[in-house]
Amino acid sequence: MMRQYELVERVTRYNPNADEALLNKAYVYAMQKHGSQTRASGDPYFSHPLEVAALLTELKLDDATIAVALLHDTIEDTDATRAEIDELFGEEIGKLVEGLTKISRLDLVSRKAKQAENFRKLLLAIADDVRVLLVKLADRLHNMRTLHHMPESKRGRIAEETMEIYAPLAGRMGMQELREELEDLSFRTLYPDACHTITERLAQIHEKNATLISDIEADLTERLAERGINAVVSSRRKRPYSIFKKMQQKSLGFEQLSDIYGFRVILNTVESCYRVLGIIHTMWPCVPGRFKDYISTPKQNDYRSIHTTVVGPKRQRVELQIRTAAMHRIAENGIAAHALYKDGVTGGRNISTMTSDSRAYAWLRGTIDLLAHGDTPEEFLEHTKLELFHDQVFCFTPKGRLIALPRGATPIDFAYAVHTDVGNTCVGCKVNGRITSLVTELQNGDEVEIVRSQAQTPPPAWEDIVVTGKARAAIRRATRASARQQYGDLGRHILQRAYQRAEKTFEEAALEPYLGTFNCQTTADLLVSVGHGEVSANDVIKAVYPDFVSVVSDLSTNTLPAGTASEGWFDLDQNASVKFKVPGASPEDATDGCLPIRGMSSSLPVRFAPNGGAVPGDRIVGILTPGVGVTIYPIQSPDLKEFDDAPDRWLDVRWDIDPEMPSRFPAQISVSAVNEPGSLAAITGVVSECDGNIDNLKMIRKANDFHEMLIDVEVWDLKHLNRILNQLRAKSNVSQAKRVNG
Structure with missing residues (x-):
């Protein structure tokens, strides 16, 4: 075991101005506190913090860090207290020792949520003072070197934790020698x-x-x-x-x-x-x-x-x-x-001085910034691991700014690396002057120009395309914010309609005294809950007006209440051209209240009814399903009967076709045909000749000489669907062709 004077000599060899009294006092204090404690190997426990300190002298770290290494297990494993260490060694060293104590209590390889939350705490402690990381890495290295003394049942967990967290973290801090040794020691245990x-x-x-x-x-x-x-x-x-x-x-x-x-x-x-x-x-x-x-x-x-x-x-x-x-x-x-530890300063300096010189520490600070944006611990761990394990490519903005990205990154990742607002408004890109797909994998040296539109919001599908943690976090935040806004607008419109039906005046401010009744913090939260279908409009009215008796109106006729002066129309689906119809709204409200919900992939789910869908030309109604979204049914659909007793879930909607942006819509048809060679080809040929698109086809044999087909087709509108049905009925081998829900 290294003697006291030997440790001091190691430090003074590279730092003649080291505080020898501090080092001597820390050596004696730690040795006395650990006393007769032993390690799994049978060696005196004090040999461990001493070896950690020795490893840090090889890195030529300042004497305060060496003292922390000697003391790093005292609070956790002895009767030492933070107050006592503050008094003897100063608040700075006490804070570092306490930070290491908290990290030592983490179990990073455990159930996912617990592991993620612990990893948050680890990085927060490191971000406060990077010397916490340096001591922790030296501590982990010595533990891995002596891992063979541990019970076999614990070795795999410790090695896995080292391989997944500490080794790549050392690499991100540029400590390649230490990273490689940690990896090899873990490799020896995990894959002997x-x-x-x-x-x-x-x-x-x-x-x-x-x-x-x-x-x-x-x-x-x-x-x-x-x-x-x-x-x-x-x-x-x-x-x-x-x-x-x-x-x-x-x-x-x-x-x-x-x-x-x-x-x-x-x-x-x-x-x-x-x-x-x-x-x-x-x-x-x-x-x-x-x-x-x-x-x-x-x-x-x-x-x-x-x-x-x-x-x-x-x-x-x-x-x-x-x-x-x-x-x-x-x-x-x-x-x-880094020069921070080579300038002969015996005490630590403000770690923020490192950020202007160290890219590694700047990366760490950027990673910590993700903590401030409300991601779940699991997402944070996922993002950070993505960045820990990827090699890099280097790309440039048109002005020559260098952007480092993980290998496999796309222009979307690049946009978010430049700035979150650039990513959120990205609609296209040019790579090396040529218009390129946003899913293109970037290569070293590419010059990337992002095309932006303030009307853009990031599609949720981007989350599966990007590879950087920052991009995924921003897309998820934008998706959640968009969904919340849309559900809030939907809830407002549902309440406006319900209030009008109850002949009451709707005012958002009047809801505030009743927020606690619905376990909501703000009026916006309540509107979102109504939009989700978690709180019914009738319940809100009853809370505000206790004497209110709900009236079930016949919404299945898709008619407006008597006395409606005007109608406001609100986009439900810009691609599918479906709009909410809100009785009593002014024409001006139609512009201000637009709900930018984009079809089946929207963050606010909007879908067409199963077993037949709906096409322009149908009279339609929307049904709100809690936790699911809005389902569009044709008014003649027999499935609507099950919602007769739930008037608050009915939404008046209509089609709003943009001739410049035609879209296909789903419908289902049933065809009975003679069972003979070429029958299927003839039927699918009719659909193709009529410009229909078959999405799915199911054969059902009814008899030896006839069979039935259920065909999911995509058509432009009701006239288009009827033309396909008429052409099918004209075929000699077809006995019947009809729409399933018609």
Whole structure:
């Protein structure tokens, strides 16, 4: 176990101005508090926080963080209190220790909702001070290194948690070395056989190629030296989990992998990096499509380097990474290598100073911003995991702004990455100057121009297209807001009609004293509940007017109450051209009260009746179903009988056909035909010749010589449907053709 003076020496080696008294006091306090406690391995428990502190000295972190590492388990596992730590070490260290204590109590691999809520707490604690994350990652690394001492029943859960949360989080913070070790340790536990096989193969390859690797290192170093370039060339071998992941993702066998070994060239200046790139490409032919310049376009986790693959000695593919020493430090240690911890400051500084310099921390802050928009914990976890696990592509706005996106992102993701308002109003795009579909997968270097319209709202179907958490969250928010607005408008119109039928005057303000009766916070909530069908209009009127006796009017006739002075028409479905008819509304209200509900895919569900649908030319009625939406029936539908006792659910509607935007509508027909060869072809041919579209067809054998067909067709209007029926009846092999609900 490391001695007290050894730990202090480690810190003062890279930070001569370290507060030695703080470190000594934290060492002694933690050792005394943990006392005779032991770990599962039988070692003194204090060895664990000491090893965590030692890991952080390798990252050259400030002395306050080292002290927190020593103390991080004291509140959770001893009789130490936050007040006591504040008094002895200061409020800043006390706050960090308490944040780590809360994280330690999280169970991130559990039921989905609990896991998601705990992950929220984890990121909130990290966002408050990134040093919480650095200590937690070191804590997790030491626990994974000693995982074999834990009961076997717990190892899988801890390894899964590490693989799903902590390893990718370390990667997003740019701490690649730590991420790779966490992944390999988890891989060893979760897939022991695969890990053993790959490790053995790697050992065999290394033994076979050891001479070749040393020859390439020496050859490259010598050639660069001849050109006056001082470079450090080193080889690196892919880790087992990285190989396993690539084999899984690309369905490759071990023999097909061409980049098991790679080489790093570390230089002093950025200019030297590009000089070396030119030298290497003149020495050995480069492999097309295997060049990436992360110096000019850094990754979101601050990673900067030039990647290229060449055909080297003995026709072997050689992968090279070219970077400066400063870039290498950040590539290995990420946010922990940031200048914030290299300036000799002994206490911590305001972590917000990091945001202007660190892309990684800016990403973390952006992720935390999702918490403020009311997403459920499950959605938040889903969004964050999407962003943790994706590689990136880099695209540009027409003005040259660089936008980093996950691989597989679409122009819709791009629009939301620019700004939420841009995404919500996106109607089209141009990629590299050409009009392109919004579902196109973007590639590195694409220039994307978003076409906008203020009349647009994002369709709910976009949620299944986008790949970024920000886009999904924004689409869900917009969908919910749109649905709430539409249900609220619908509820208002239902109440207006009910009040008029009751010969009462409707005023929204008059509803406020009765909100508690319906368990609503605001008048808007009550209107939404009425629109949903969760609260009936009659119940609202009875609450406001206790003496009111409801009158059941015959709405099945689709007539308006006597004495109606004027009618207002409100769009129910712009594509299907169906509108609400609200008695007593003025013509001006028809414009102001428009309900922008867009057909079957709308966030406010509007559908046509089963068993026949409805087509323009039919007299129609809308039926409101709680939790389902509005169903449009033709007035002659026998299914309407079941709603005779529910007058509040009936909505007066009418067709409003736009000749410039024709739409097809569903209907169902029944055809009885002779059972003979060619009969089906003749019937479907009639539908096709009449410009009808068959959506579904069901055969029902009634007798040996006849069979019945139920055909779901899409037609323009009632005249079109009747023309199809007349043409079918004219066929010699058809004995009967009729509309199912007609």
